[in-house]
Amino acid sequence: MKEHNREQFQADTGARRPEVVRDWGRFLEIAEPWERLRRQTHGFTLFQSHLWLRNSWEHCAGDKHQLFVACLWEGADLVAAAPLCITRGAGGSLAPRVLRFIAAEYADFARILLLPEDDAARLWALVEAHSDEWEVADFRYVPGDGLGTRSAKVPAGWRHEQQVMECARWIHFGTRPWRKCVKRTMRHSIERHRRRIEERGPIRFSRATEVREVEEYLEELADLHTRHWAQRGETSLFQFPGYRAWAVETALQFQKSGQLYLCRLLMDERPIAVGWGFLEDEQMLLYSTAYSHEVALHSPGGLLVAAILDDLQERGVATTFSFGRGDEEYKRRWSEEHSPLYRHLLTRRNARGSVHSMLFGKVLPLLWRHPTSGRALRELRRRASLIIGRAR
Template identity: 35%
Template structure:
C-alpha cells in the first residue's frame, strides 16, 4: 500500500510505502536484504527473515511497517506493529517495534547514502492520526531512533529512559586469560568432573533433523526448569515453538544459525541457541538439565561455544543479549545500553497514557519480583485461552 506521496526536495525524493501484510513483506525480501547489507548498524533482529517469520506466528492488531524507496531500492525501514489497549471509547492505539519482546535490539534500518529518507518515514508517521502513543523499546544508545525524533515538536510528548543493558565479550583473547582466576579454575574443575562421569560431546546442528531434535530437547528441559520454579516457560506456547523452529530452519542454510548441545553419554546436559550476526555471536536462549546443575553446565557450554567459534573464526564478539543477569556479567567485559522511547500525542487519550507508561510503569519495573509476577500472570491467562 503506497502513501501516494513523495518526500524531500524536488529531484531528491523518496516514496513512502506502508506494508500491512506478511505477503507484501515477503515480496520485499531481496530489497530488504540489500538494505540490511548496506546498513552498518543492522542486526539480525531487523532482518527480513527474523521479522517476516515472527509476524507469521504472532498476533498484533495490524502491521505498520513503513519503508522508503527510490525506485526498486529500499532506503529506510521502520518496522512497527499496532496494538490496541483497552476497550471501546477508552481504547488506545499503541505502535511498537515488531517482535520487540522477542528481540535483543530494536531499531530502524537506514541506507547510509540516503540518511534523510529515515526522516521522511517519521514525517509520514507523524502526519497520521491513527495512533496515540509510540512505545519503542530496546533501542541501542546510538541507534537511529535516537536521531529520528525532531526537537521542538509542540504536538507530542517525548520521554527517553535507560531500559536495559546487553553485556558482551571480546573474543580476540582466550577466555582462560580474561576470566578472573577463581571463575576460570571453577569452570575447569567442573569440566573435569563432568568428563569423569562419561563421554562428553559437543555438537552444532548442521541439518534440519538435528535442529528439530535439539529444539525439542531444549523445550523439554526449559519447561521442566521453569516448572520447578513455579513459572511458565515460553516453550509451553505452541506458536512460540513453531516460530522458533521456522526461524532456525530459515537461518540454517544462510549459516546464521548456531544451535549447539553439550551431552554426557548422549544425554543432553545443556543446549544453547545462538546466531551468527556479522562478526557478532548473539546468545539467545540456553538451558541445562537439572540433574547436572551442580556442575554449572551453562558455563561449561559457554566455554565450548567460545573455543569452537574462535577456532573457526566465526565471530569476534560474544553478545549475551539484553538483560543484566549475574551469570552474564561474570563473563562480559562491557555492555551496550538500551533505551526506551515513549512518544505520545498531546490529546485527551495520549497524555494520560504517556504519564502511565513514562512515570508509573518504570516504578513498578524497579522491583524485579513484581515484574516476574506480572509476566507469570500474563502467561497463565494466555495458557487458559488456548
C-alpha cells in the same frame, strides 16, 4: 494528523518516495531491497532481517496487530525503513493504539534501517504524518543509535521519554584466545566446574547440522526450559504451541541460510545444557539457553558458553560472542563490555496522553523493576494466554 499535513510531507520529500506498507503481500515483495539496505545499516542484526520479521509476523501477529512499515525509496532502492506495527491490547476501543517495532518481545535489539551517514528525520516525519492512527509509540530495546537520527524534533503536541531498559553484553576476542579476554576468576571457575562434572561422567559438545538434529535439539531445549521455569513456579514460553511452532520454523529457516547455531552439552549422552543462537557478520548471538538442574551446582550453562567459544575460535566463524539483551549476574561474571538498550516513549500532550504517560512511562517500569511484581505480571499474562489458547 490532518490530511493536508500528509500532502505537505509528500511535497517535501524530494526525490525520495514515501510508502507505508500495510499489506502482507507487499511486505513479502520488498524482501530483496530490504536485505540490501539492512546489510548497509550500521549495527544491523538478524532481528531486522526480512526472514526474522516475516517468520515472527506469520506466527505471532494476531487480529489486534496491523502492519505499519515506514519506507523511503530512491527509484528501486530502499534507503530508509522502520519495521513497525500498530497493536491494541485488551479493553476494546478504550485500549490505546500503540506503535511498536514488529515482534519486539522476541527480538534482543530493535533499530531502523538506514544508509550510512544518512539521517532518518524524514522517515520519522513520515511516521508523524500518520500519527492519527496511533496514540502511543513504545519503542523498546533500542541501541543508542537505533533510531537513526539526532535532528528529528519531537512533534508538537507530543512528549518524549527515554529510559534505559536493558543492557547488552558481549565478548570480543578477535584473533586472541578467548580465555585471555574474560576475567581470570571466570576462567578458573570454568575449569573447576569442568573437573567436578567430569567426575560424574564424560561430557561432549555437539552442534545440530541436519534437520532431524535441529528438531531433536529444540525438543531438548524446550524440555529443559519448561522444567527450569516450572521449578520457579512459572510458565515457559515453550509451553505455548504458537511459540514452539515459531521456534522450530525460525530455526529451520536460519539453518537453510547457514546462520543457525544450535548446540548442546551431553554428560553420559544425556543433555545437560542446550543453546540456541545465530551467526551473522562474524558474531555469534546466544538467543536462548536451558540447563539441567541435576548438575546446576557445576555451572552447566557456563560450561556450554565455554564450549561454544572454543568451537567458534577453532572454526574461525566468529570474532565476537554476544549474550543478547539482559544483564543477568552470570553475564556480568563473563564480561564487562556492555552497552545500554533504550526505551523511547511518545505520548500526546493532553489529558488522555497524560494517563498513557503515567501508565506506560511510570507504572509499568516500576512493576518491571520490582522482581516479585514483575514475575507475577509475566506469569499472569502467560497463564491467561494458555487458558485462552486451550479454550479455542
